[in-house]
Amino acid sequence: MxxxxxxxxxxxxxxxxxxxxxxxxGWGFRKVRKELGVTAFGANAIVMPPGYESGRxxxxxxxxxxxxxxxxxEIDLDGEKHELGPGxxxxxxxxxxxxxxxxxxxxxxxxxxxxxxxxxxxxDGKLPPGETDPRGPIKGDS
Numbered sequence: 035m036x037x038x039x040x041x042x043x044x045x046x047x048x049x050x051x052x053x054x055x056x057x058x059x060g061w062g063f064r065k066v067r068k069e070l071g072v073t074a075f076g077a078n079a080i081v082m083p084p085g086y087e088s089g090r091x092x093x094x095x096x097x098x099x100x101x102x103x104x105x106x107x108e109i110d111l112d113g114e115k116h117e118l119g120p121g122x123x124x125x126x127x128x129x130x131x132x133x134x135x136x137x138x139x140x141x142x143x144x145x146x147x148x149x150x151x152x153x154x155x156x157x158d159g160k161l162p163p164g165e166t167d168p169r170g171p172i173k174g175d176s
Contacts, residue, residue, distance in 0.1 A: 041056060041057050041058065041069045042056035042057075043056070043057075043069050043070060045071065050069075050070040050071050051070075052069065052070060054079050054081075054103075054144065057069050057079065060081070061081050061082065061083045061086070061142070062080070062081060063078050063079070063080055064078060064079035064080070064081070065078060066078055066079055066146075074150070075148055075149060075150035076096065076147070076148065076149040076150065077146070077147070077148050077149075078146070078147050079103070079144060079145070079146050079147075080134075080144070080145055080146075080147065081142055081143075081144050082105075082107070082134065082136040082142060082143045082144070082145075083136065083142060084136055084138050084139050084140050084141060084142065085135075085136060085138070085139050086135070086136045087133070087134070087135040087136075088133050088134045088135070089133065090110070090131050090132065090133035091131070091132065091133075092128065092129055092130060092131045092132065093128040093129075093149070094128060095128055095151045096128055096149040096150055096151045097125065097126065097127050097128055097149065097150070097151065098125075098126050098132075098147055098148065098149040099123065099124070099125050099126075099147070099148045099149075100118075100123065100124045100125075100126065100145055100146070100147050101121075101122070101123055101145060101146040101148075102118045102119060102120055102121065102122040102123075102143070102144075102145045103120065103144040103145060103146060104120060104141075104142065104143060104144040105119075105120070105136060105137075105138055105141055105142060105143030105144060106118070106119050106136075106137040106138060106143065107119075107122070107134055107135065107136060107137065107143050107145060108134070108135040108137055109124050109132060109133075109134055110131075110132065110133040110134070110135070111124070111126060111130050111131075111132055112130050112131050112132075113131075117137065118145075128151075
């Protein structure tokens with residue numbers, strides 16, 4: 035099981051940075067939301083040992099987005115199985131029963147889960163004072 039007692043997080047005024055390796059060791063959950071101080075949505079990283087199959091669950095309210103960081107997972111969504119590899123994504127509404135299986139017999143699988151409810155806030159990004167190009171400097175521009 036993941037040991038999070040020694041999480042290494044650098045915090046500033048309005049931000050926190052870390053890495054999965056600094057949030058715990060071994061298999062299980064890395065409590066990303068808690069350790070980084072996220073308050074607007076849930077966020078966890080899950081490290082699954084080779085061949086491990088999780089229990090199934092659903093939610094009362096929150097939808098979730100899953101992102102596969104490492105390995106190959108089978109995600110079971112209401113009985114329909116889908117295979118996801120590195121970079122794979124799955125959105126799952128609250129009522130959908132879901133479960134996961136690490137398809138490898140020799141390597142860990144790692145996925146990120148972000149959950150929330152009550153909708154998207156829209157595109158509220160803006161440039162800091164004095165900046166005029168949202169792309170930032172691009173090499174070769176003159």
